[in-house]
Amino acid sequence: MIRVSNLSKTFTLHNQGAAAIPVMEGATLTVASGECVGLTGASGAGKSTLMRMIWGNYLAASGSIKVGDTDVATAEPRQIIALRRATLGYVSQFLRVVPRVPTLDVVAEPLRVLGAPADEARSHAATLLTRLNIPERLWSLSPTTFSGGEQQRVNIARGFAHPYPALLLDEPTASLDAANRETVLALIEEAKGRGAAILGIFHDEGARARVCDRLVDVTAFTPKAVA
Amino acid sequence: MTDQSYNFAYLDEQTKRMIRRAILKGIAVPGYQVPFASREMPMPYGWGTGGVQVTAACLTPEDRLKVIDQGADDTTNAVSIRKFFQRTAGVATTEATAEATLIQTRHRIPEHPLTEDQILVYQVPIPEPLRFLEPRETETRKMHSLEEYGLMHVKLYEDIARHGSIATSYAYPVKVEGRYVMDPSPIPKFDNPKLGDCPALQLFGAGREQRIYALPPHTQVVSLDFDDHPFQATKAPHDCDLCGASESYLDEVIVDDAGNRMFVCSDTDFCRSRREAGHAGRLTMQEAAE
Amino acid sequence: MKMEPITATPLLRVDNLTKRYGSRIGCADVSFDLWPGEVLGIVGESGSGKSTLLSCLAGHLTPDEGQVIFDTAGGPRDVLRMTEPERRRLSRTDWAFVHQNPRDGLRMGVTAGGNVGERLMAVGARHYGDIRDRATDWLGRVEIAAERIDDRPTAFSGGMQQRLQIARNLVTGPRLVFMDEPTGGLDVSVQARLLDLLRGLVREMGLSAIIVTHDLAVVRLLADRLMVMKSGRVVEQGLTDQVLDDPQHPYTQLLVSSVLQV
Numbered sequence: 001m002i003r004v005s006n007l008s009k010t011f012t013l014h015n016q017g018a019a020a021i022p023v024m025e026g027a028t029l030t031v032a033s034g035e036c037v038g039l040t041g042a043s044g045a046g047k048s049t050l051m052r053m054i055w056g057n058y059l060a061a062s063g064s065i066k067v068g069d070t071d072v073a074t075a076e077p078r079q080i081i082a083l084r085r086a087t088l089g090y091v092s093q094f095l096r097v098v099p100r101v102p103t104l105d106v107v108a109e110p111l112r113v114l115g116a117p118a119d120e121a122r123s124h125a126a127t128l129l130t131r132l133n134i135p136e137r138l139w140s141l142s143p144t145t146f147s148g149g150e151q152q153r154v155n156i157a158r159g160f161a162h163p164y165p166a167l168l169l170d171e172p173t174a175s176l177d178a179a180n181r182e183t184v185l186a187l188i189e190e191a192k193g194r195g196a197a198i199l200g201i202f203h204d205e206g207a208r209a210r211v212c213d214r215l216v217d218v219t220a221f222t223p224k225a226v227a
Numbered sequence: 228m229t230d231q232s233y234n235f236a237y238l239d240e241q242t243k244r245m246i247r248r249a250i251l252k253g254i255a256v257p258g259y260q261v262p263f264a265s266r267e268m269p270m271p272y273g274w275g276t277g278g279v280q281v282t283a284a285c286l287t288p289e290d291r292l293k294v295i296d297q298g299a300d301d302t303t304n305a306v307s308i309r310k311f312f313q314r315t316a317g318v319a320t321t322e323a324t325a326e327a328t329l330i331q332t333r334h335r336i337p338e339h340p341l342t343e344d345q346i347l348v349y350q351v352p353i354p355e356p357l358r359f360l361e362p363r364e365t366e367t368r369k370m371h372s373l374e375e376y377g378l379m380h381v382k383l384y385e386d387i388a389r390h391g392s393i394a395t396s397y398a399y400p401v402k403v404e405g406r407y408v409m410d411p412s413p414i415p416k417f418d419n420p421k422l423g424d425c426p427a428l429q430l431f432g433a434g435r436e437q438r439i440y441a442l443p444p445h446t447q448v449v450s451l452d453f454d455d456h457p458f459q460a461t462k463a464p465h466d467c468d469l470c471g472a473s474e475s476y477l478d479e480v481i482v483d484d485a486g487n488r489m490f491v492c493s494d495t496d497f498c499r500s501r502r503e504a505g506h507a508g509r510l511t512m513q514e515a516a517e
Numbered sequence: 518m519k520m521e522p523i524t525a526t527p528l529l530r531v532d533n534l535t536k537r538y539g540s541r542i543g544c545a546d547v548s549f550d551l552w553p554g555e556v557l558g559i560v561g562e563s564g565s566g567k568s569t570l571l572s573c574l575a576g577h578l579t580p581d582e583g584q585v586i587f588d589t590a591g592g593p594r595d596v597l598r599m600t601e602p603e604r605r606r607l608s609r610t611d612w613a614f615v616h617q618n619p620r621d622g623l624r625m626g627v628t629a630g631g632n633v634g635e636r637l638m639a640v641g642a643r644h645y646g647d648i649r650d651r652a653t654d655w656l657g658r659v660e661i662a663a664e665r666i667d668d669r670p671t672a673f674s675g676g677m678q679q680r681l682q683i684a685r686n687l688v689t690g691p692r693l694v695f696m697d698e699p700t701g702g703l704d705v706s707v708q709a710r711l712l713d714l715l716r717g718l719v720r721e722m723g724l725s726a727i728i729v730t731h732d733l734a735v736v737r738l739l740a741d742r743l744m745v746m747k748s749g750r751v752v753e754q755g756l757t758d759q760v761l762d763d764p765q766h767p768y769t770q771l772l773v774s775s776v777l778q779v
Contacts, residue, residue, distance in 0.1 A: 012765070056756055059765065081742075100706070358627070428699055454643050
């Protein structure tokens with residue numbers, strides 16, 4: 001489902017004397033449907049960079065990133081937009097939402113953009129929020145006012161609202177208590193069960209051991225010059 | 228008897244030809260406002276300078292002129308214009324609608340049906356019906372040329388929103404031959420139905436604004452409205468207190484400090500001729516009884 | 518669940534659009550495609566040519582060169598070669614324009630209902646009750662209470678005026694909306710409400726929009742794609758989060774790094 005081959009990435013900092021910083025080289029990995037692959041490597045080795053390149057908000061210098069039939073490395077913006085709507089989900093570490101929008105609608109949004117009726121989308125969102133222990137009295141409030149842990153759970157609910165065939169998870173269990181961690185792991189297992197291809201970054205070793213079928217160390221993709 | 232120091236009907240021949248050309252253009256394109264080089268007239272703007280110039284361009288020595296102001300032949304405005312043409316054109320005048328060949332009017336259409344031998348000249352203060360909502364002349368000209376008249380209905384919408392019904396009671400906008408939206412001058416909307424299919428030639432002159440427009444005989448004229456708020460030609464729900472007419476447009480006159488009022492025909496010639504023919508209203512019958 | 522089909526024809530195709538003011542460049546060689554349902558943000562500092570570009574696209578300015586091809590009901594047409602009546606018709610049916618200053622986009626002497634109803638009447642609506650019902654519905658959709666329908670915009674706050682302007686523009690179901698700094702001049706909290714509203718409307722109506730703004734936070738939340746302008750030229754374009762998170766052009770890098778993180 002996700003097939004990354006020979007991917008490289010260089011940052012050029014024009015405002016710092018056009019310094020060119022190669023950050024990735026020859027990155028290659030695959031994630032099959034129903035499989036969860038964990039990225040490992042020291043901080044700064046390029047785990048998040050790789051995730052962002054697959055998501056499409058970092059440009060690839062060369063190589064290919066196939067998600068389904070779309071090559072994110074070369075696709076038109078509108079193809080990536082379509083990919084993100086229906087196929088590729090992403091739970092980042094940051095919640096970015098329009099202020100003032102109620103939590104319930106934030107979580108329902110991915111279903112709404114796919115054309116689901118408002119009631120249906122909201123009721124599905126409610127189920128997820130309940131599972132993630134977000135008290136119902138908070139659903140009508142904007143998550144921008146929530147604590148870090150609550151925001152993280154809203155972000156997860158939103159990421160799992162639509163059954164994406166491919167999922168990117170960036171530290172989904174960070175800063176969660178035991179019960180919520182358990183729920184998130186269950187959500188990941190359910191997603192795997194329905195055939196989602198999942199690529200994740202898990203610092204939580206127990207979580208990694210439980211849900212990941214394979215690990216890929218991104219240190220192997222670090223350019224030699226830098227390493 | 229013509230005052231010899233004036234050219235016939237005051238204006239010089241070249242000016243009258245220029246105005247006639249504008250009139251002909253207006254007749255050729257019913258409802259379209261034709262610009263013309265309006266002249267200074269020996270009367271203030273607002274006193275009918277547009278109508279007077281159109282009348283001057285149309286008059287022949289054989290014409291018989293009638294001038295009315297809000298239906299009346301005897302108000303200052305009517306009298307002074309009538310005298311103006313008596314003096315400068317030496318034409319015959321009349322107060323009888325049926326006898327006139329040219330009628331200059333301010334704010335009314337006579338009750339007596341007009342004929343194809345007659346010309347009705349309207350005095351127009353503001354010829355542009357769209358100005359209420361769109362003050363830019365360049366834009367209103369464009370709206371006319373492109374037939375973009377949605378704004379006219381916004382005006383009527385506002386009327387209903389504020390008053391519950393279309394409260395515009397005079398200068399009620401019309402559409403001419405399905406094309407141009409036109410301001411019929413401040414006639415009461417009661418008179419609007421008479422604009423359409425009229426046998427007489429109707430000419431409109433706006434002196435200050437330098438515009439002439441026209442309705443040739445038997446032109447289709449439709450008052451704008453909404454499907455669920457159709458146009459209604461309203462009048463005071465009374466009969467004339469002097470002649471008893473039930474179908475004429477009435478003026479309301481306060482007669483004393485106690486707030487007593489009477490309703491009389493605004494068309495003085497119509498009212499007088501009915502009384503002469505023996506019709507009577509509430510007050511005339513009272514007087515007769517006393 | 519219905520999927521947004523990937524159509525073969527862009528809604529708008531702009532080709533080498535150039536506008537000069539004498540020897541000065543307003544905008545030059547601007548080309549892009551806008552696809553149905555897409556929101557395109559145009560960012561750049563004051564004087565970068567973004568407003569000139571928007572005016573050329575919307576037909577308020579005549580460009581010196583280029584094409585603006587819109588996918589009309591009768592197939593793609595170069596808007597710049599349309600007759601004036603055709604272009605004006607387009608601007609009150611398939612197109613809409615939301616001005617930065619609501620006073621430029623509203624009739625301040627006309628009630629809220631009349632403002633919303635004008636476009637309906639312009640395309641032939643002649644039933645007062647229907648016009649009023651649709652105006653009431655639209656006031657509701659932009660969160661203006663129905664009982665304000667007979668108030669004039671002069672009695673409204675800035676945020677309400679802007680929402681009224683949006684209702685007035687969207688009532689005829691346009692397919693393409695041009696917005697010039699739609700949240701400019703509004704308080705931050707009012708901005709957020711407007712952003713939420715716009716996002717919902719874009720989604721529900723399948724609108725395409727071109728939004729000119731200097732506010733990167735606004736485009737991040739509203740725009741699918743982003744175009745960065747400098748000195749009248751497009752220096753970078755792409756997916757919004759890609760341009761903001763991984764800017765390639767020196768100017769974009771400077772622009773993004775100049776924004777205070779909130």
